[in-house]
Amino acid sequence: MSTLFLRTLRDDPADAEVPSHKLLVRAGYVRRAAPGVYSWLPLGLRVLKAVEQVVREEMDAIGAQEILLPALLPRDPYETTGRWTEYGDGLFRLVDRKGADMLLGPTHEELFAQLVKGEYSSYKDLPVILYQVQTKYRDEERPRAGILRGREFVMKDAYSFDLDDDGLKAAYDAHREAYQKIFRRLDVRYVIVAATSGAMGGSASEEFLAESEVGEDTFVRCLESGYAANVEAVITPAPDPIPFDGLPEATAYDTPNATTIEALVQWANATLEGTYGGQDTLKTMVLRVRQPGGVWELTGIGVPGDREVDMKRLEASLEPAEVEVLPEDGFAAYPFLVKGYIGPKSLVENGVRFLVDPRVVDGTSWIAGADEPNKHYVGLVAGRDFTADGTIEAAEVRDGDPSPDGKGPLVSAKGIEIGHIFQLGQKYTNAFEVDVLGESGKPVRLTMGSYGIGVSRLVAVIAEQCHDEKGLRWPRSVAPFAxxxxxxxxxxxxxxxxxxxxxxxxxxxxxxxxxxxxxxxxxxxxxxxxxxxxxxxxxxxxxxxxxxxxxxxxxxxxxxxxxxxxxxxxxxxxxx
Amino acid sequence: MSTLFLRTLRDDPADAEVPSHKLLVRAGYVRRAAPGVYSWLPLGLRVLKAVEQVVREEMDAIGAQEILLPALLPRDPYETTGRWTEYGDGLFRLVDRKGADMLLGPTHEELFAQLVKGEYSSYKDLPVILYQVQTKYRDEERPRAGILRGREFVMKDAYSFDLDDDGLKAAYDAHREAYQKIFRRLDVRYVIVAATSGAMGGSASEEFLAESEVGEDTFVRCLESGYAANVEAVITPAPDPIPFDGLPEATAYDTPNATTIEALVQWANATLEGTYGGQDTLKTMVLRVRQPGGVWELTGIGVPGDREVDMKRLEASLEPAEVEVLPEDGFAAYPFLVKGYIGPKSLVENGVRFLVDPRVVDGTSWIAGADEPNKHYVGLVAGRDFTADGTIEAAEVRDGDPSPDGKGPLVSAKGIEIGHIFQLGQKYTNAFEVDVLGESGKPVRLTMGSYGIGVSRLVAVIAEQCHDEKGLRWPRSVAPFAxxxxxxxxxxxxxxxxxxxxxxxxxxxxxxxxxxxxxxxxxxxxxxxxxxxxxxxxxxxxxxxxxxxxxxxxxxxxxxxxxxxxxxxxxxxxxx
Known part of the structure; x- marks a missing residue:
C-alpha cells in the first residue's frame, strides 16, 4: 500500500447519492472522468476483471465462444433494422473524416447476425453461441449513481443462432442456468422477472434484477408462489364473465361538470342508489398510435376509473408502435369526441379501435361517458352495450393485486437490471436474411437469442448489496485481494x-x-x-x-x- | 474444430495487400467490420489476449500499476494542451445529447496527468508508473493492411511520473528493458531507433521498429556500429570549416533560364572551369512557418543542390511549428524574392531567418541565386558572403551517408512501429500544473514519460514476420493453441x-x-x-x-x- 496508486477520501463525493457510488469513490476504486464516464483505478479494475472472469467461465461452460467486435460501427446495419433512428438521442453518433456516419455500439445484434451470415452456410454449422465482453456506449439521459448507470460501460453480450424454436429454447435455458450460476458465484441477491422485450424485438424474455432500494426497475412478485415480473410484463387475471340476464338497462344521467373521474365518483356517490348503486366508473382515454412505417391512427382504451393509466405498461403493450395521448388540438378533427364525456359507444360506432382492461369482461356494468356534454351513462354493460376490439395491459399494477398465477397477492419491490435474456426469434435474421442450407436442401432462416450481463454495473451492485456503514465488503469471488x-x-x-x-x-x-x-x-x-x-x-x-x-x-x-x-x-x- | 466458429477461406480478400492481412483473414482470425475496423474471431482473440498477457507481465514486473481509463473523453483537457486542434482530422470527435464536445481517445497523456494531480500531493507518493491496455481510436487517412493500421486498435499505454530528470531517466530505462523483454518473448525481430517526438512533445524518445518489408517507417542504421535512427532523427555530421584565405571572390554570372537546379548544374558543367570548376549548387527554399499560437513568418533554408528536401525531416526539425512551402501567390508580398534566383544574400539582408544544412559550414563555396532574374553567384562562401541563423535537418538522408557516430555508412530499411518510449518532460504537467509538495516544503512540478505498445498491431507484425507460403506460424508464446x-x-x-x-x-x-x-x-x-x-x-x-x-x-x-x-x-x- 505504500506504493499502490490509491488515495482514500474522508468525504463522500458531492455528486454521489447511492452508497455504492459514495464508497467506490471514497475507497479509490473509481474516478469520474466525465458525466457517466469513469476511470477504473487499480483496486476497482481488479474487481471488474474478477467479475469478467466469473462470467467468462460460465459462458465457456455452456459452449459459448468468445469473440470481440468493434465498438466503432458503421451506420448501415443499424439503418437496416431501423435502430439508427429508434435509439434516438441514446445513441452516440459520429462522422468520420470521409463523411461516413458511424456509431458507438450500444448492443450488437446487427453485427452478430451479419457475422454469422458471412461465415456459416449449412445446417451442420448450427447451433452456435457467440459472446464478447466489451465496452459499450449509450448516451443516457440521466447517467446516475456512478458506474451503476454509465454512458461507457462493460457488458457481456451473447447471441445464439439456431435452426428452430427448440434450439432457441435450449440456448435460452442454457443461458438462464449459466446466469443463475454467475450471480450465485458473485453472491448477488436477485430475482428473475418476466420482462417485455423493449426495443430489442422478439418474444420470450426475462430480466435478472438485483434486489436493491436504489434500483430504477420496479417489479412485483407473489411471495406465495415465487412468481415475479417486471411491472410492464404483469398480466391481469380476467374475472369470469357475468350473464346479461337481469342486468338493468343503461341509463343516461345529467352529470354537469363531471369531467374528471373524481367529480364523477362524487356525483355517483351522492346520486346513485338501489339498482345503480355501487357501480364503478370506466375511464376512457384516446390515443394516437403509429405502427413502424405507418400513419398515426386513433385508439381508445378503457380502464377501471379507480386506476391510473401506467404509460410504460401501455407503451410496452403496443410495442413496437409509437403512442401518445391525443393532444388538446387533436380533438377538433373528430367531432364525435366530446371531451370530458367520451364513452365507449361513440368510439366503437365511429370505427375507432377500442381496447379495454382485462377486468372489463362481458357483463360488467360501468358508469361511462355518454358522448354528450354533461351526460354519462350508468349501467353500461360490456359485451351488451359496447363491444371492445380486445384487451390491453394499460392500468397500473398495485400492491395487493392478485398474482396472475392465482396464488396470492402481488407485492412490489425495486431492482437493478443485471442480466437480460431474450428469445429474439427472427427479427434480426429476417433483416439480414441469415439463411443456411437446411437438411432438406432448402434454405432455413435462423432464429436468434440475445443475452446480456452488465459487467461493470455488477461491481456497483455487489458494492450496493454487500457494504455496511464502515465501507465495502467484497465477496471472496471478486475481492481485489483475498x-x-x-x-x-x-x-x-x-x-x-x-x-x-x-x-x-x-x-x-x-x-x-x-x-x-x-x-x-x-x-x-x-x-x-x-x-x-x-x-x-x-x-x-x-x-x-x-x-x-x-x-x-x-x-x-x-x-x-x-x-x-x-x-x-x-x-x-x-x-x- | 467441428464446433469452432471458424471458416477458412481459399482466396485472399480483395482488399488485402500484405501477407499478414491476407493470412489472418483467410485463416479466420479477423474479419473486417468497416474500413480500418476489425472483429476478432475466436482464434484471433486468443492471440490478442496472449500478447496482452506478455505485455502485462513485463509491465507488472517493473512495478507499473494497471488501471483503465475511458475511451470516451471530454474535450476540455485536450483543449488545454492544444491537441483537440492539433490532431486535425485524425481525431474522432462527437457531440453528446447535451451538446458537449467529446472525443475518442487516441492517447491519454492529458487524462493521466489530471488523474495523478487529483490523487497525489506529496513527494512521498512518487515515483509512480501507471498503464492500461485499452481500445484506442484514430481516424487514419489511409487505414491499411488489416489490423496493422486500424482506426480502432488495442494499445498498451503507460505513463511515468517523477520528481526529477533522474527519476524520469530511470523510468524510461525500465520501460526500455521491459520492451526488449516483451518483444523477445514475442519472437519479434526489431530495432530500437532514435526518434523524434511527433505531436507528443518532449525530448528524448526512441521507437521500437519491427523489421518488415511492408513497414511504413523508414529508418537507417550503421551496420558497423549498431547506430539506428528514424530518418527524421538522423543528425548530419558537419565537416570541419574551411579557412577563407585564398578562396576566390564571389562572382555574378548570367544564367539565363536556369531556374531549376538541373538547369543550373548543366550550365555550370558547361561554363565553369579553373578556379570556379566543380563547385556545388546551393538550393534555397522559402517557407512559411507558424509557431503554435503565432503568426506565419518567412523562413529560408539552404541545402546542397544535389539533395532533395525531405519534408518529414524538415517538419520534425521545426516542430511544434506548422510549415508550408511559400505558395506561388505568396511571393508578391516580398519584392526581394526573385523566383528561380533566390539566394542567401537577399534573405539575410532582408531579415528573413535563414537556416542551412549542417554541411554548409564556414568556408564552403556555392553556386547560388543572385536575387536578380537570370543571375547566379558562383563562389559564394558561407560565413564570408552570407551568415546563416543556424542549421536545420531538412535534406534527405541517403544510403551511404556517413553515420553520425562516424563509424561507417548508413543503410536504410523499412519497419513497423511497435513501441515508442518518450521522455515527455513537463509538457503535460505544465499544462495541468501537476505539482506535489517537495521535501523542502516547496511545490515540485512533476516530470512525465509516456510509453506505448501497439498490442493489436503486434498480432499482425508477428504474422508478418513468422508466416511462410503455406500459412501462419505462431511462436509458442502467443499461439492460440499449443x-x-x-x-x-x-x-x-x-x-x-x-x-x-x-x-x-x-x-x-x-x-x-x-x-x-x-x-x-x-x-x-x-x-x-x-x-x-x-x-x-x-x-x-x-x-x-x-x-x-x-x-x-x-x-x-x-x-x-x-x-x-x-x-x-x-x-x-x-x-x-
Missing amino acids: VHLVIANKDGAAIDGAHRLAEDLDAAGLSVLLDDRKASPGVKFKDAELLGMPVVVVVGRGYANGTIEIRDRFTGEATEVAVDVAVSAVTAAARA | VHLVIANKDGAAIDGAHRLAEDLDAAGLSVLLDDRKASPGVKFKDAELLGMPVVVVVGRGYANGTIEIRDRFTGEATEVAVDVAVSAVTAAARA
Missing part, C-alpha cells in the same frame, strides 16, 4: 514477520494487500474497513507473544491465532 | 485414441485444437498449415501400429513417436 494484511506494530521483528507472512500467503496462492505504510493503526484499520477485503489480518501487539489476529470483514469476528499456524489459518479463512 | 491435433484416420479406435490424447494433453496443461471434423486428411493438413499452431500432431495410419506423428510447423520436421509416450513427446515439442 487478504488485507495490516502491520500495526512498529517493532522491527513484527514488521519483518508481516512481510514474511505476506510472502508465505502469496506462495500459498492468496493475493495479499500489505499495509506497510507509515500510518497509525487506527488509520490503517479504518482504511481496511473502507476497502473491504473479506479477510483482514493484523500483525499487532500480540506478535511479541507469537500471535496474529484474523478478522472477518463480514461478521466482524476476530480470532487470535499462533504465528506458526498463521498461513493455514488465514488460508482457511480466505477460502471459507 | 497443439493442433489432426484426426486423419477413420478407424474408431484411432478416433477414440485421438480424443483420449487430447484430454491427456489438456490435463498436462497444453491447450489443444482438435480437428474432429468429417473432412479429408488433405483438407485438414492444409488448414493446420494455414492456422499455424507451432506443433501439429497427426493421429493417422500409423495409429494401428502404435505410432503418431509430431510435426514442427516452423521447421517442417516430422517425427514418429509411440502412442504410449505421446503425451511426454508432444509436451516436450510444445515447450521446446
